[in-house]
Amino acid sequence: MNIRVFPDQYGAAIYAAATIETTVKTSTSPVLGLATGGTMTPVYRQLVEFHRRGLHFSHVTTINLDEYVGLSPSHPNSYHAFMQENLFDHIDVNPDKIYLPSGDSEDLDGVCAKYDDVIRTNPIDLQLLGIGVNGHIGFNEPANSLKSNTHIVQLTEDTIRENARFFEDEKSVPTRAITVGLQSILLAKHILLLAFGEKKAQAIRDTIKGDISTTVPSSFLQVHPNVTIVLDEAAAQLF
Numbered sequence: 670m671n672i673r674v675f676p677d678q679y680g681a682a683i684y685a686a687a688t689i690e691t692t693v694k695t696s697t698s699p700v701l702g703l704a705t706g707g708t709m710t711p712v713y714r715q716l717v718e719f720h721r722r723g724l725h726f727s728h729v730t731t732i733n734l735d736e737y738v739g740l741s742p743s744h745p746n747s748y749h750a751f752m753q754e755n756l757f758d759h760i761d762v763n764p765d766k767i768y769l770p771s772g773d774s775e776d777l778d779g780v781c782a783k784y785d786d787v788i789r790t791n792p793i794d795l796q797l798l799g800i801g802v803n804g805h806i807g808f809n810e811p812a813n814s815l816k817s818n819t820h821i822v823q824l825t826e827d828t829i830r831e832n833a834r835f836f837e838d839e840k841s842v843p844t845r846a847i848t849v850g851l852q853s854i855l856l857a858k859h860i861l862l863l864a865f866g867e868k869k870a871q872a873i874r875d876t877i878k879g880d881i882s883t884t885v886p887s888s889f890l891q892v893h894p895n896v897t898i899v900l901d902e903a904a905a906q907l908f
């Protein structure tokens with residue numbers, strides 16, 4: 670693992686955005702695996718700035734990691750809305766090349782199967798990842814066993830509590846999500862995991878130094894040959 674520690678999240682976000690820029694510039698049809706959550710907002714802000722200075726995205730395919738079950742794309746707390754608001758509305762991405770799982774479908778199993786087809790036919794060059802305080806990546810939550818493909822997951826109390834800050838209250842947070850599986854993440858050619866703040870320090874320590882275990886899904890990143898972990902000093906304090 671290549672570990673980069675920055676004094677604050679802004680320096681880290683610029684580094685992450687520059688890594689994405691390189692992928693976007695050096696391939697004729699790059700595929701980016703994208704993530705949501707508070708960690709990603711400074712990164713996307715920086716990408717929007719790069720676009721303002723001339724970086725183009727019309728040739729880029731994007732595949733997001735996850736979505737809440739039960740939220741329509743227009744729901745303000747959906748990850749569809751997050752991506753529109755923070756990135757897609759501000760860059761020249763081609764709408765036909767954007768993929769996010771539909772959390773409000775009547776046929777969630779069908780959505781999962783189709784999403785795996787999308788990932789199979791568009792191998793991911795660079796996968797962006799945040800991390801939960803419990804070591805989840807995408808919405809692959811700690812459990813006795815993990816799934817390799819896209820699936821529906823019951824969110825843990827930790828995750829619901831953490832993500833309540835984006836909703837009116839804890840009761841409004843959906844209890845289920847649709848997420849790509851561990852295999853889809855680990856098949857990416859390059860993985861860029863970002864974590865900021867003291868709250869993530871233990872999960873980062875477990876990711877880098879702990880045993881590989883389904884109780885810390887991010888620990889599986891240890892088997893990937895090309896992972897970059899980008900941290901601020903607070904998230905890096907325990908390893």
Ligand SMILES: O=P(O)(O)OC[C@H]1O[C@](O)(CO)[C@@H](O)[C@@H]1O
Pocket residue numbers: 704705706707708709735798799800801806807808828832
């Ligand atoms: O960046 P945040 O808001 O701390 O979230 C971390 C992770 O948790 C999720 O928001 C899901 O709970 C992921 O999408 C993200 O990678």
